[in-house]
Amino acid sequence: MIQKIIFLLLVVVGQTYAQETPVKIVDEEIPNRLALYAVNESETDYDILLTVSGTGFKQRAGTPRWFYVPSASKVLISTLIVERGKRAVYTYDLQLNDSLSRRSLRKPAEPVKIKPKKQITIYLTEACTTCDTIMSSLSESKYIFNSHILSEKPEIKSQIAMALANTRTPLDSVRNPVISLSGKLYTEIEDYEALLEALRKED
Structure with missing residues (x-):
């Protein structure tokens, strides 16, 4: 499920993803x-x-x-x-x-590694069952991305927990990575193919 919440903390780790010259x-x-x-x-x-x-x-x-x-x-x-x-x-x-x-x-x-159309940030959850597969595929892909282990980043974890608190998938029930694509949070992406589909999708 797509969490349509703009995660303000992403400004800290964000980058400008507009490509000037291809x-x-x-x-x-x-x-x-x-x-x-x-x-x-x-x-x-x-x-x-x-x-x-x-x-x-x-x-x-x-x-x-x-x-x-x-x-x-x-x-x-x-x-x-x-x-x-x-x-x-x-x-x-x-x-x-x-x-x-x-x-x-x-x-x-x-x-060479390139910036995707949407910035990819992976938040690795403690009970994640699909993180290793997605991270491995991303590492081998052409895309630049950021990743954070939530257990090592309590402030970020708290922000994400608040963002997901009133949704059908609160953070403690998420079994996938929490994935941010240019500030939009996804909690049900289970594999790299689903991630690519979300990247291609027009908002």
Whole structure:
């Protein structure tokens, strides 16, 4: 059952979950080179076109190519050769396209953790019978999440107990984790699939 209660304490552990840009460019220094990666922090696959300009480096000649960057992944797009005794200073233009093309280059993609559309906070209850399974699946998933063991956090436990006091599932009768999705409390989510369904559901 969904508990439609805004849990004020969540402000303390909350984060802003609006995504500004679904794909960003990050660089990593390697000997005499600068590797440029596209990091897709969304749940949508994209083709991207990266155009780099600047000083202190050389790059592969030719027309820039489109690259396929899957959801929740990091892909090496370009390697700049740093000129001896200089520092690479660059700017870039990035184009995104979610209408994927078979012509886009496909390179190995490294999975990354991303923020879900709704912030996930797991409150582990003392009599929980499904916590281990849900926590294991979440840890292996692409999502960033927070978790708290209620027996170790008496103040949080008290807040949740008050939030659930006048519902059909008071805290001492809950056998699942109490799950907050952007402040909305759920007490009957028993597995990861049900959690995903709640994440997808429009409020």
